[in-house]
Amino acid sequence: MTPSAQDIVTPVPEGQGATSLLPNGAPQPDIPLAVKLFAELEQRTGVGRPGHGINRTSYGLGEQIAHEIVLREAGRMGMVCEVDAACNLYMTMKGRENGPAVMVGSHLDSVPAGGNFDGAAGVLAGLAVASGFFKAGRRPARDLTLMAIRAEESTWFGASYVGSRAAFGKLTSDELDHVLRAGDGIPLGKAIDAAGGDAEKLRAGTAHLDPSRIAAFLEPHIEQGPVLVGEERPIGLVTGIRGSFRHRHAWCEGSYAHSGATPRAYRRDAALATARLVVAMDDAWKRLTAAGRDLAVTFGQVATGRDAAFSKIAGRTDFSLDVRSEDLEVLDFMRGELAEAVAAIEAECNVRFHLGAETGSQPARMDSDLLAHLGRIVQAQSIDARKMPCGAGHDSAVFAKMGVPTAMIFIRNRNGSHNPQEAMEIDDFAEAARVLSGFCEEGPQERR
Amino acid sequence: MTPSAQDIVTPVPEGQGATSLLPNGAPQPDIPLAVKLFAELEQRTGVGRPGHGINRTSYGLGEQIAHEIVLREAGRMGMVCEVDAACNLYMTMKGRENGPAVMVGSHLDSVPAGGNFDGAAGVLAGLAVASGFFKAGRRPARDLTLMAIRAEESTWFGASYVGSRAAFGKLTSDELDHVLRAGDGIPLGKAIDAAGGDAEKLRAGTAHLDPSRIAAFLEPHIEQGPVLVGEERPIGLVTGIRGSFRHRHAWCEGSYAHSGATPRAYRRDAALATARLVVAMDDAWKRLTAAGRDLAVTFGQVATGRDAAFSKIAGRTDFSLDVRSEDLEVLDFMRGELAEAVAAIEAECNVRFHLGAETGSQPARMDSDLLAHLGRIVQAQSIDARKMPCGAGHDSAVFAKMGVPTAMIFIRNRNGSHNPQEAMEIDDFAEAARVLSGFCEEGPQERR
Numbered sequence: 001m002t003p004s005a006q007d008i009v010t011p012v013p014e015g016q017g018a019t020s021l022l023p024n025g026a027p028q029p030d031i032p033l034a035v036k037l038f039a040e041l042e043q044r045t046g047v048g049r050p051g052h053g054i055n056r057t058s059y060g061l062g063e064q065i066a067h068e069i070v071l072r073e074a075g076r077m078g079m080v081c082e083v084d085a086a087c088n089l090y091m092t093m094k095g096r097e098n099g100p101a102v103m104v105g106s107h108l109d110s111v112p113a114g115g116n117f118d119g120a121a122g123v124l125a126g127l128a129v130a131s132g133f134f135k136a137g138r139r140p141a142r143d144l145t146l147m148a149i150r151a152e153e154s155t156w157f158g159a160s161y162v163g164s165r166a167a168f169g170k171l172t173s174d175e176l177d178h179v180l181r182a183g184d185g186i187p188l189g190k191a192i193d194a195a196g197g198d199a200e201k202l203r204a205g206t207a208h209l210d211p212s213r214i215a216a217f218l219e220p221h222i223e224q225g226p227v228l229v230g231e232e233r234p235i236g237l238v239t240g241i242r243g244s245f246r247h248r249h250a251w252c253e254g255s256y257a258h259s260g261a262t263p264r265a266y267r268r269d270a271a272l273a274t275a276r277l278v279v280a281m282d283d284a285w286k287r288l289t290a291a292g293r294d295l296a297v298t299f300g301q302v303a304t305g306r307d308a309a310f311s312k313i314a315g316r317t318d319f320s321l322d323v324r325s326e327d328l329e330v331l332d333f334m335r336g337e338l339a340e341a342v343a344a345i346e347a348e349c350n351v352r353f354h355l356g357a358e359t360g361s362q363p364a365r366m367d368s369d370l371l372a373h374l375g376r377i378v379q380a381q382s383i384d385a386r387k388m389p390c391g392a393g394h395d396s397a398v399f400a401k402m403g404v405p406t407a408m409i410f411i412r413n414r415n416g417s418h419n420p421q422e423a424m425e426i427d428d429f430a431e432a433a434r435v436l437s438g439f440c441e442e443g444p445q446e447r448r
Numbered sequence: 449m450t451p452s453a454q455d456i457v458t459p460v461p462e463g464q465g466a467t468s469l470l471p472n473g474a475p476q477p478d479i480p481l482a483v484k485l486f487a488e489l490e491q492r493t494g495v496g497r498p499g500h501g502i503n504r505t506s507y508g509l510g511e512q513i514a515h516e517i518v519l520r521e522a523g524r525m526g527m528v529c530e531v532d533a534a535c536n537l538y539m540t541m542k543g544r545e546n547g548p549a550v551m552v553g554s555h556l557d558s559v560p561a562g563g564n565f566d567g568a569a570g571v572l573a574g575l576a577v578a579s580g581f582f583k584a585g586r587r588p589a590r591d592l593t594l595m596a597i598r599a600e601e602s603t604w605f606g607a608s609y610v611g612s613r614a615a616f617g618k619l620t621s622d623e624l625d626h627v628l629r630a631g632d633g634i635p636l637g638k639a640i641d642a643a644g645g646d647a648e649k650l651r652a653g654t655a656h657l658d659p660s661r662i663a664a665f666l667e668p669h670i671e672q673g674p675v676l677v678g679e680e681r682p683i684g685l686v687t688g689i690r691g692s693f694r695h696r697h698a699w700c701e702g703s704y705a706h707s708g709a710t711p712r713a714y715r716r717d718a719a720l721a722t723a724r725l726v727v728a729m730d731d732a733w734k735r736l737t738a739a740g741r742d743l744a745v746t747f748g749q750v751a752t753g754r755d756a757a758f759s760k761i762a763g764r765t766d767f768s769l770d771v772r773s774e775d776l777e778v779l780d781f782m783r784g785e786l787a788e789a790v791a792a793i794e795a796e797c798n799v800r801f802h803l804g805a806e807t808g809s810q811p812a813r814m815d816s817d818l819l820a821h822l823g824r825i826v827q828a829q830s831i832d833a834r835k836m837p838c839g840a841g842h843d844s845a846v847f848a849k850m851g852v853p854t855a856m857i858f859i860r861n862r863n864g865s866h867n868p869q870e871a872m873e874i875d876d877f878a879e880a881a882r883v884l885s886g887f888c889e890e891g892p893q894e895r896r
Contacts, residue, residue: 006633036646042612044682086516087724093706115752133587161567171794181872182692197895198819220724223709224706224708224709225705225708225709225710225711225714226705226710226714227545227714230714242708244708246758248758257674257864258672258673258839258840258864258865258866259744259748259770259772260672260673260690260692260744260770260772260838260839260840260841261671261672261673261838261839261864262673262674262744262839262863263673263675263744264733264734264737266673266674266675266678267715269746269749271747271749272726272727272730273728274723275722275723275724275726275727275730275747275750276725276727276730278719278720279720279723279724279727282720282723282724285712286712289712296708296710296711296712298707298721298760298761299715299720299723299758299762300707300752300756300757300758300759300760300761301719301752301756301757301758301762302719302722302723302750302751302752302762302765303750303751303752304748304749304750304751308698308749309748310694310748310749311746311748311750312746312748313746313748314748314750317750320758322707322758322759324707324708327583390708390709391706391707391708391709391710392706392709393708401743403496414811415704416706416709416710417706418706420473425619
C-alpha cells in the first residue's frame with residue numbers, strides 16, 4: 001500500500017533515525033518487565049504445546065490468570081486497584097495534577113488457540129509505562145488508570161465489547177441471560193458471577209466509569225493486518241475504527257440447466273450473477289480508493305449449491321459480504337451501490353438475489369486533537385509512524401461512542417492475529433510504550 | 449434467443465400453416481406404432497413408480513429390453529436384422545435403387561432415472577417411417593437401415609460414444625479392459641460379452657460399418673435445451689455438434705487474511721480473482737455472440753475453500769469451466785482469452801490459477817448439403833423449423849468424423865433431458881418423422 005503524504009506522521013530526517021530520546025529526565029518504560037510478563041502469560045495460559053497458541057477464555061481460567069498477573073504487578077507498584085461488577089480491573093497511579101484521568105487499556109482474553117499479543121500488549125504497555133514512572137520516582141501529569149478489560153473476543157460470547165460496555169453500564173439483561181458462551185453454553189451473567197462479578201448490578205445499568213472524568217483513553221494493540229510490516233514502520237496511529245454492514249447468509253437464485261444446450265438468453269446462471277456482483281462491488285471500492293476514501297469489501301464465502309455439477313449451469317450460490325469503512329457516508333454509499341448492482345444483475349442475468357438480514361456496526365472516529373498530540377510526540381521521538389484506519393472492532397469504539405477522547409496505537413505484527421503465529425517484536429512494542437509514556441508525562445492538552 | 453433471419457428455415461406463409469402434406473402418394477409415418485412403443489418402453493423399462501423415470505443401463509437389462517422391442521417390430525415388417533460385435537442392432541428395408549444406404553438411428557440406453565425420449569425417439573422415428581413404407585406397400589429410394597445404438601450415455605461407462613465407435617472398429621483394448629461401469633464396476637468388454645456381443649472382435653478393430661456404403665446418417669433426437677419451446681417451433685435442424693475444452697478441477701490460490709485489517713494492495717483474494725475470471729470469460733462470450741459466433745461458457749461449480757469464513761479474505765477457490773462451440777476457431781480463440789485473463793488477473797490480484805488438465809472434444813460439423821436437402825423438405829411440408837447448434841454430444845459426431853454425411857433433427861422438448869420430466873409432444877415427433885419419411889422417399893441427392 002502506498003501511503004499518501006498526509007498519512008506519514010514522521011518521515012524520519014536523514015541521519016536522525018537513532019536519536020529516539022525522551023525529553024530530559026522523563027521516565028523510560030520498563031520493557032524488561034513487559035518481556036517477563038509476556039513470558040509468564042505464555043507459560044501460564046498457553047495450551048501446553050509450544051507454537052500451538054494460548055487460551056484465555058472470556059471469564060474463564062486463562063483470562064482470570066492474566067488478570068491476577070497484572071493485578072499482582074500493579075500492587076507491587078502501589079497502584080490503587082479496583083474491580084467493577086463485570087470483573088474489569090482498574091489500576092491507578094496518582095498524577096501530579098488534578099483533573100480527569102488518562103486511561104490506558106485493552107483486553108486480556110483471547111480467541112481459542114490464539115496469539116499471546118492480541119489484547120495483552122495494550123495492558124502490558126500500560127504496566128511498563130507505570131513501572132517506568134515508579135522506578136524514576138516520578139508521577140505522571142494526571143492520574144494514570146490502567147484498565148484490563150474483560151471479554152472482548154466475541155468468539156466466546158456472541159456479543160461485542162462485553163467488558164467495556166459493562167464498565168459504562170451498557171450491558172442489557174437480555175444479553176446477560178441469553179448470550180451463551182461457545183463451548184460450554186454458560187449464560188454471560190452466570191459466567192460473570194462465577195468469575196467474582198455481580199450480574200445484578202450490571203442488570204441495573206450501574207456504570208463504573210464516568211466519561212466526564214476521563215481525559216483520554218489510549219489503547220495500544222498489535223496491528224492485525226500487514227500494513228506496518230509492509231511499510232517497515234514500527235507503529236501506526238489509528239484514525240478510526242471501521243464500522244460495517246454485512247450480509248452473512250446471502251444467496252442467489254438461478255436455474256440449473258444443461259451447460260451445452262442452454263443458450264445465453266435462456267440462462268439463469270447464479271455463478272455468473274454472483275461473480276458480476278463481486279466484481280461490481282470491487283469496482284466501486286476501486287473508485288472510492290482513488291477518491292481517497294476508506295473502505296474494505298470482502299466476499300469471504302462463495303459457493304455454488306449442492307446440486308452443482310461440472311456440466312450444469314449453477315442454479316444457486318450462497319455467499320457472504322462484509323463491507324467496512326471508518327466513514328459512515330462511505331457505508332451508506334456502498335449500500336446504495338449494492339442495491340443498484342443487485343437490481344442491474346437481476347435484470348441482466350434473470351436471477352434473484354436474497355441478501356438476508358443486514359448486520360453491522362457504526363464507525364468510531366478517534367479523537368483528532370488526541371491524534372495530533374500523539375503525532376507531535378511521535379515526531380519528537382523520531383519514530384517512523386503512519387496514520388491508518390483500523391479494520392477490526394476494539395473496546396476503543398465503546399469509549400469513543402461514550403464521548404471519551406480516544407486513540408489507538410497500532411504495533412507492527414506479522415502473520416495477522418487470532419493465531420499462534422502472531423509475531424510482534426519487542427522493539428516495536430517499546431516504541432509504542434515510549435509514545436504512551438511521553439503522553440503521560442506531558443498530560444492531556446487543553447481541548448480546543 | 450432471437451434467431452437471425454438465416455436461422456429460420458421456414459417462415460410459414462400467412463394462412464398456410466395447416467397445409468402440411470407429403471407429395472402425392474408418399475407414405476405417412478406410422479405414428480400410432482411409435483405411440484404404442486413409447487408406452488411399452490416406459491412400462492417395461494420404467495423404475496416402477498410413475499413419474500420417477502426409466503432405467504436403461506448401458507449393456508444392462510433395460511437397454512436389452514428396448515433392443516428386443518425394436519427387433520420384434522422390425523421383424524414383423526420383414527426387415528433384415530443384424531447385430532454387430534458390440535450388440536448394436538441394424539434393421540434394413542430394401543430400397544428401390546442400388547447405392548449406399550440411408551441410415552437412421554440413435555441410442556436406446558438412458559441415464560439412471562432418465563426420461564423415456566432421450567435416444568429412443570430417434571429409433572422409434574425410424575421405425576415409424578419404415579412402418580409407413582411397409583403399410584403403403586412401397587419401398588424407400590435407397591436401402592433404409594435403422595440402427596439402435598448401444599451405450600451412448602457416458603454416465604455408465606466413462607467413455608464417449610461406445611456403441612457407434614465400436615461399429616466403426618474404434619474401441620480400444622484399453623477401454624474394453626479398464627473402463628468400468630458406474631454402480632457395479634463391470635469392465636466394458638465383459639459387459640459387452642454378457643449382453644451377447646464379442647469383445648475379442650472389437651479388440652481386433654473389426655468394423656461393422658463402412659463409411660463409403662452410407663449415403664447419409666440421420667439422427668432425430670429431443671432438444672435438451674429450451675430453444676424450440678421458447679420459439680414455439682416443433683423441430684430444429686442441427687448445424688453442428690459442439691466441441692469443447694474443459695477444466696474440471698481448476699483452483700485459484702490466494703491467501704487467507706483478516707477482512708477488516710488487510711488493505712486492497714495486500715490482498716490475495718481468490719474469490720475476487722475467480723469472479724473476475726468468470727466475468728472476463730462471459731464478456732468474451734458476449735463479444736463473440738455479437739459477432740454471430742457459436743459459443744457457451746459455463747462455470748458450473750465455484751466454491752471458496754474449507755477454511756473460508758465470513759470475515760476472512762478467501763485464500764482458495766475451486767472451480768470448473770466448460771467452454772463449448774461448434775467452431776474450432778472459436779474454441780481456440782477462447783483458449784487464448786482464458787490464458788490472457790488468467791495472466792492479467794494473476795497480476796492484478798496477486799493470486800495464482802491452477803487450471804489443471806484440459807479435456808474436451810472436437811466440434812463435428814453436420815453435412816451442409818444434407819442440411820440444405822432437409823431444409824427443402826421442411827419447407828415443402830410447411831414445417832416451422834430453425835437451424836441451431838447442438839450443445840451436447842451425440843453418436844452423430846462419430847458418423848460425421850468417419851466422413852459420413854450426417855444430420856440431426858431436434859424435436860421440441862420441455863424440461864431438458866436426463867430427467868423424468870422430459871416432455872416431448874407426439875405431434876412434434878410426427879413432424880420430425882415426416883421430414884425423415886420425405887427424405888427416404890426422395891433418397892439422397894447427388895453430392896456436389
